[in-house]
Amino acid sequence: MTNTLRDGGRTDAELEELAERAGRELEDASALSILTWAADTFGERFCVTSSMEDAVVAHLASRARPGVDVVFLDTGYHFPETIGTRDAVEAVMDVKVITLTPRQSVAEQDAAYGPQLHDRDPDLCCALRKVKPLEEGLTGYSAWATGLRRDESPTRAGTPVVGWDAKRRKVKVSPIARWTQEDVDAYVLEHGVLTNPLLMDGYASVGCAPCTRRVAEGEDARAGRWAGRGKTECGLHG
Numbered sequence: 001m002t003n004t005l006r007d008g009g010r011t012d013a014e015l016e017e018l019a020e021r022a023g024r025e026l027e028d029a030s031a032l033s034i035l036t037w038a039a040d041t042f043g044e045r046f047c048v049t050s051s052m053e054d055a056v057v058a059h060l061a062s063r064a065r066p067g068v069d070v071v072f073l074d075t076g077y078h079f080p081e082t083i084g085t086r087d088a089v090e091a092v093m094d095v096k097v098i099t100l101t102p103r104q105s106v107a108e109q110d111a112a113y114g115p116q117l118h119d120r121d122p123d124l125c126c127a128l129r130k131v132k133p134l135e136e137g138l139t140g141y142s143a144w145a146t147g148l149r150r151d152e153s154p155t156r157a158g159t160p161v162v163g164w165d166a167k168r169r170k171v172k173v174s175p176i177a178r179w180t181q182e183d184v185d186a187y188v189l190e191h192g193v194l195t196n197p198l199l200m201d202g203y204a205s206v207g208c209a210p211c212t213r214r215v216a217e218g219e220d221a222r223a224g225r226w227a228g229r230g231k232t233e234c235g236l237h238g
Helices: 012-025 031-045 056-064 080-092 106-113 122-137 181-191
Strands: 046-049 068-073 095-100 143-145 162-165 170-173
Touching (some): 012 031, 012 162, 012 170, 031 046, 031 143, 031 162, 068 122, 095 122
Parallel strands (some): 046 143
Antiparallel strands (some): 162 170
């Protein structure tokens, strides 16, 4: 672990301690309270990431910090509905949408690695089009918020509301980690929050078009992601 000075003169070790303490103290706090803590603690060095599956966390964060940065990864493989959701969020919410793109276009990646890399080596495709761009895009931030929920999959069951992202050396905030899908639906209804139209068309989790399918009744919410490939995460979250 490095002790390089980071946010507000804090070292990585101090940021990690801060994150772990906040995770314990805020475990039972509301999502809005968790985001308010993050916004007050990190100011402009705090952002929200959104896949534009829905805008729940972006909406919550805009209440905690109007004008908050919302970071979106445009992989080049998104459904048109996802891009439309991003544009609508930018138009109607008090946030600043920042779109990150990979270093290579899809055509350039095809030329370098061969077409349909997502079918042949989905881990490499995710690394090139998601993980690396996010790593570079988060450089100017000390803390980032995600929409991870513990009920989404076994791999996310231990998600802390605030934790330490050791890979990126940043504080990672998951304000709705304790929420259920019913909680999300209730918030969307109460506040009229934008959601991706694909959620009403059989998709329970929305990712890149080539690697996402509709789910059958009773299937896990993320069963439609990389179906049949033995892959459950893109690498953004460990």
